[in-house]
Amino acid sequence: MKQLIIKLLKKSVPLDEKEIYNLIEIPPSTELGDYAFPCFVLSKKLKKSPTQIAQDLEQKIELPKEIEKIETKGPYLNFFTNKKIFAEKTVKEILDKKENYGKTNILNKKRIMIEFPSPNTNKPLHLGHLRNMSIGESISRLMEFNGAKVIRANLNNDRGIHISKSMLAYQKFGKNKKPNKKPDHFVGDFYVLFNEKSKKNKRLEKEAQELLQKWENGDKKTIALWKKMNKWALEGFEETYKKFGIKLDKNYYESEIYKKGKEIVYEGLKKGIFKKRKDNAIIINLGKELGEKVLLRADETSVYITQDLYLAKLKFKNNLDYSIYITGNEQDYHFAVLFSIIKKLGWGFADKLKHISYGMVFLPEGKMKSREGTVVDADDIIERVRLLVEQELKKREKLSKKELESRSLKIALAAIKYFLLKTDIKKNMIFNPKESINFEGDTGVYLQYSYARASSILRKAKIKPKKKFKITELKPKEIELVKKLSEFPEIVLKSYSDFNPSHIANYSYQLAKIFNEFYHKCPVINSKQEDFRIALVQSFRFVLKNSMKLLGIDVINEM
RNA sequence: GCGCCUGUAGCUCAGUUUGGAUAGAGCGCCUCCCUCCUAAGGAGGAAGUCGAAGGUUCAAAUCCUUCCAGGCGCGCCA
Numbered sequence: 001m002k003q004l005i006i007k008l009l010k011k012s013v014p015l016d017e018k019e020i021y022n023l024i025e026i027p028p029s030t031e032l033g034d035y036a037f038p039c040f041v042l043s044k045k046l047k048k049s050p051t052q053i054a055q056d057l058e059q060k061i062e063l064p065k066e067i068e069k070i071e072t073k074g075p076y077l078n079f080f081t082n083k084k085i086f087a088e089k090t091v092k093e094i095l096d097k098k099e100n101y102g103k104t105n106i107l108n109k110k111r112i113m114i115e116f117p118s119p120n121t122n123k124p125l126h127l128g129h130l131r132n133m134s135i136g137e138s139i140s141r142l143m144e145f146n147g148a149k150v151i152r153a154n155l156n157n158d159r160g161i162h163i164s165k166s167m168l169a170y171q172k173f174g175k176n177k178k179p180n181k182k183p184d185h186f187v188g189d190f191y192v193l194f195n196e197k198s199k200k201n202k203r204l205e206k207e208a209q210e211l212l213q214k215w216e217n218g219d220k221k222t223i224a225l226w227k228k229m230n231k232w233a234l235e236g237f238e239e240t241y242k243k244f245g246i247k248l249d250k251n252y253y254e255s256e257i258y259k260k261g262k263e264i265v266y267e268g269l270k271k272g273i274f275k276k277r278k279d280n281a282i283i284i285n286l287g288k289e290l291g292e293k294v295l296l297r298a299d300e301t302s303v304y305i306t307q308d309l310y311l312a313k314l315k316f317k318n319n320l321d322y323s324i325y326i327t328g329n330e331q332d333y334h335f336a337v338l339f340s341i342i343k344k345l346g347w348g349f350a351d352k353l354k355h356i357s358y359g360m361v362f363l364p365e366g367k368m369k370s371r372e373g374t375v376v377d378a379d380d381i382i383e384r385v386r387l388l389v390e391q392e393l394k395k396r397e398k399l400s401k402k403e404l405e406s407r408s409l410k411i412a413l414a415a416i417k418y419f420l421l422k423t424d425i426k427k428n429m430i431f432n433p434k435e436s437i438n439f440e441g442d443t444g445v446y447l448q449y450s451y452a453r454a455s456s457i458l459r460k461a462k463i464k465p466k467k468k469f470k471i472t473e474l475k476p477k478e479i480e481l482v483k484k485l486s487e488f489p490e491i492v493l494k495s496y497s498d499f500n501p502s503h504i505a506n507y508s509y510q511l512a513k514i515f516n517e518f519y520h521k522c523p524v525i526n527s528k529q530e531d532f533r534i535a536l537v538q539s540f541r542f543v544l545k546n547s548m549k550l551l552g553i554d555v556i557n558e559m
Numbered sequence: 560g561c562g563c564c565u566g567u568a569g570c571u572c573a574g575u576u577u578g579g580a581u582a583g584a585g586c587g588c589c590u591c592c593c594u595c596c597u598a599a600g601g602a603g604g605a606a607g608u609c610g611a612a613g614g615u616u617c618a619a620a621u622c623c624u625u626c627c628a629g630g631c632g633c634g635c636c637a
Contacts, residue, residue: 022577029581038579040617050617075617076580120637160637254637281635289562290633297635304637332563333632359564360630367630392599411599423572427565428630435570435586439599442572442585449599457596498576506573509584520601559599 001086001486004066005035005079012060014045030476033071033078034483040075050075084471087482091532094485094539095467102489102546107148110321113250114140118155118327121233122166123188123370125240125378127361127431128328133246134420135358136326137552138501145550146496151318154248155311158230159255162191164212167225168204169194171211182379184236187229192373240378245413245552250318252311258302261310264345265296273344286340293337308338309345312353322352329357329426356499359428376431385437386412392439393559407556411445414553418444421551422505442509447548448556450512453519454541455557458534461525465538469531477518481536484511488543492550501551508547515540 006020013020020037027036039050039057046053054072061070068080094101116136117129140150169190179186198204214222241248265282268274274284274295282296295306315323325335335355343350361368361376368375389408393399399407415437422442423429430436439445458465487507495503524533545555 023579025579027580032580036580040579043617074580157637162637258637279635283635294635299635301635303635307637328631329564330631334637336563357564362630389599396597396599424565427572430571432571438586440586441599443599445599446585449597453597453600460596502573506584510573513584516600517602519596523596525596559597 001066001081002035004064005037008061008064008067009037009057012057013042015042027076027078030479032073032076034081035079037077037079038075039077083474083479083482086486087471087474087479087532087536088469090482090486091469091535091539092467094542095465095535098542099546099549101542102492103145103147104489104493105147107143107146110148111151111319112143112148112322112324113151113153113315113318113320114143114324114326115153115155115315116326117246118157119237120160120162121156121158121187121230121237122162122191124182124184124233124236126368126370127376127378127381128368130244130378130381130416131358131361131420131429132326132328133241133244134417134552135356135425135501137246138421138504138550139324139326139356139499141550141552142492142496142501142504145492151250151320152246152248153250153252153315155252155254156234157254158233159215159226159258161208161212163226163230164208164215165194165198166191167222167229168208168211169197170229171225173197179232182236182239183232184234184240185377185379187233187236188370191370195371240382243382243409244378245554252314254307257311257314258307261302261306261308262296262300264309264313265302265306268295268345284341284344286337290333290337290340293341295341305334305338305341308334309341312338312342312349313347316349320349320352322354323349324354324356326356326358329359331355332357354499356425358425359423362428362430364430364432376433381433381437382409382412382416384433385415388412388437389415389439389445407559410554410556411439411448411559414444414448414548415439416444417551417553418447418505421501422509424502425500444551444553447508447512447544447553449559450515451541451544451548451555452557452559454515454537454544457519457524457537458541459557461530461534463530463534465534466531467535469535470529471532472529475522477514477521478533478536481514481518481540484514485539485543488547491547495550504547504550508544508551511540511544511547515544 002024005024006017009020010017023037023041025036025038027033039053042053043050051072051074054075054077057077058070058072063070066082066085068082070080071078114136117125117132119125119129136152140152143150166187173193174190194204194208211222215226265274269276269282274282277283280298281294283292283294285292293305294303296302312323332355339350339353339355342353363374363376386408389411390404393404393408419437491503491507495501522533524530524537527533548555
């Protein structure tokens with residue numbers, strides 16, 4: 001529709017398509033029209049007042065059947081579209097394309113690796129990981145919706161001093177016990193225990209350091225312990241991923257790559273891109289903004305960035321077109337440095353790298369500290385929310401135990417994921433355990449409720465949704481709903497090009513809100529134009545389901 | 560100190576990329592609506608110097624400058 005108006009205006013206005021596109025806006029109220037063209041910019045070019053220009057255009061433009069009328073309101077030229085044609089076209093298109101409505105092929109089977117959530121194996125996943133996974137999964141789905149082949153990759157940070165700490169605590173206080181709870185939690189308890197004990201006993205820090213040394217030297221007993229505890233941690237993670245609805249395609253392990261990348265550094269040194277400092281450390285100078293970075297220690301061991309250089313290269317053995325990293329914004333500097341080095345090395349994939357970062361999750365009392373055990377545990381929050389949902393469900397109807405569990409989990413995950421995705425990705429957010437996960441208003445539960453209501457209407461109706469229907473009259477809420485439905489493809493593109501799922505989340509809510517208003521005002525079953533309203537409800541279901549899918553949220557037909 | 564990000568109603572956030580017609584939601588608060596397709600819903604009300612000050616413009620929450628406040632980062636840690 002917008003395209004049509006652009007074409008009309010192009011004939012009578014000295015601007016190109018893009019300029020017109022940017023000028024066209026939606027009036028603040030529908031009484032003013034469906035689209036508006038402000039004439040201020042033309043005022044200088046044509047040396048007339050904007051009001052006069054608007055009036056001239058009103059006379060000049062010939063109306064096609066899709067436009068009912070145009071009107072001027074001061075300097076604005078307002079277009080009134082033919083709502084019946086528009087509604088019919090939109091609803092038919094959605095019923096036709098179904099789950100493909102809004103899909104594009106702009107990524108044309110491009111292979112994209114997206115790295116997340118990349119946890120440390122010394123403690124269970126926490127709320128920050130849930131934000132990471134929600135974003136990672138949503139962006140993956142957005143890419144897929146635009147035609148990409150996505151590889152979800154996970155880098156397991158399974159070595160280092162933090163791992164040695166939980167190992168040491170287990171050695172000293174674990175009595176060789178097997179996990180008596182979810183295994184990653186069992187491991188995490190020893191990490192917290194280490195930090196408690198080391199406050200009093202300063203020697204423990206040193207001992208952990210020694211244990212790390214032993215591990216690096218390949219000490220058999222140490223390796224065996226490390227393997228055992230890592231397995232527990234990874235098993236636990238796997239359970240959480242599954243529950244949260246995440247399936248990772250590929251796993252990398254820091255223990256397997258941390259020593260690699262030295263050749264890359266030597267090669268760069270030979271080419272003169274890197275330099276040897278007086279103290280024998282190999283460095284790169286990245287100028288004013290990024291400064292000087294060490295790439296290889298004086299003793300020739302690698303640092304974090306050395307392994308990341310190697311991993312970046314390793315990833316591209318998968319024939320990638322793009323490689324994306326999803327992390328908290330505390331790593332912005334690290335990735336700026338990494339990408340800058342890769343560019344200087346002249347690697348072919350230097351411009352195929354992208355770092356997407358998101359803001360921190362805080363508790364009302366401040367930052368979460370896993371070392372002190374003041375974190376919101378991922379499994380714990382999922383289960384707590386699920387139990388709250390279960391209570392609500394029990395009030396409503398009697399369900400089998402199995403149905404109660406699966407339905408409550410779906411609703412709980414909707415609440416959590418929506419909460420984590422609705423805020424702009426780059427903003428910090430405060431999570432208040434008592435208030436944050438609501439079931440009313442602007443929430444994931446509201447989306448599911450709206451979907452369930454729509455499903456219920458279709459279940460109870462005698463007529464099935466069909467592409468053939470007649471529109472005799474359109475109520476304001478029907479028009480609003482159709483308009484919102486028609487915006488979906490635009491929102492998908494915006495969300496994709498901004499790498500920001502929050503646009504989809506906000507859209508989903510607006511859509512669901514209009515739908516709820518619609519069915520309160522407009523009865524569907526046995527109404528005068530039941531066939532159209534049934535078709536409208538069905539197209540709403542498709543679009544809401546599509547957008548919820550992009551958020552990684554399951555729909556339910558009853559609640 | 561330097562760099563990046565953020566600042567919109569009591570609280571949580573849309574809107575800022577591309578400047579336009581009275582700044583929008585949710586929660587909380589105050590009224591209403593279940594003989595009516597699920598009340599996890601709907602209708603209405605109160606609540607805002609868009610962090611501050613300058614500037615650009617016919618027009619600024621939106622662009623520019625300076626300042627203030629908060630977060631993160633600036634390791635031969637990962």
